[in-house]
């Protein structure tokens with residue numbers, strides 16, 4: 001009898017314990033030119049799994065490196081959404097770790113994909129507010145081709161349809177072309193008054209934690225503050241507005257202000273160039289958000305709606 005009661009008691013405790021049911025898996029969304037099968041990203045995913053105790057999945061989009069360059073980002077989001085829905089382990093919800101361009105796909109998943117709920121997003125060097133140059137050339141082999149295409153104009157239909165990163169190039173001195181012809185970021189950031197969709201805002205502001213990591217010597221993102229949703233003011237390349245001074249924030253087009261006011265955005269600086277990440281930085285600022293302690297419980301989740 002005693003033994004039976006003990007059993008019942010421990011069963012009940014297990015049901016009540018928040019940790020028992022809330023180890024969420026995480027997905028890694030790699031940056032441009034990368035692939036899930038590359039050693040670096042495999043190791044990154046495995047290491048984060050070890051540090052957090054959560055299972056990790058690298059989500060490949062299309063054929064990997066080449067599609068990361070040449071497939072429109074909205075199509076990449078569509079493919080990622082399909083893939084997420086096919087992984088049964090993600091059905092109860094998941095966390096996102098994004099690298100560079102992968103963060104825009106991650107945000108696309110949150111805002112546009114009617115898949116499982118996203119709990120936390122850790123963004124490492126994400127070009128969230130756009131970039132004001134095509135800085136990708138020094139490091140990448142696709143650049144010769146990219147260069148040729150760019151001569152046709154960043155906002156031409158052909159380039160927008162065939163060169164993914166032009167979907168988030170925002171030239172402060174050519175904003176009218178950007179609003180008219182850029183196929184991706186104006187939609188993701190709900191920038192166009194006539195096309196604003198409240199669902200995107202609702203879904204992003206339903207995140208539990210958004211961790212925005214900026215690199216203090218980032219030479220790829222111009223400006224580097226875009227990783228914190230900061231950007232140049234219209235028609236001015238001489239200064240950068242912090243997130244709180246941008247219209248996107250002040251008018252709360254995507255729910256950032258709501259998130260921020262509830263203390264659910266963390267701003268973190270890593271030292272070094274774009275995506276230079278040490279094990280210690282991963283341990284301190286990425287892995288914690290993949291643990292059950294940082295997972296919002298279902299009841300709470302429901303009551304916030």
Ligand SMILES: *[C@@H]1O[C@H](CO)[C@@H](O)[C@H](O)[C@H]1NC(C)=O
Nearest residue numbers: 111112113196197198199200
């Ligand atoms: C807003 O976005 C949601 C989710 O993608 C979609 O179902 C809905 O049709 C959109 N609404 C409008 C007015 O476009």
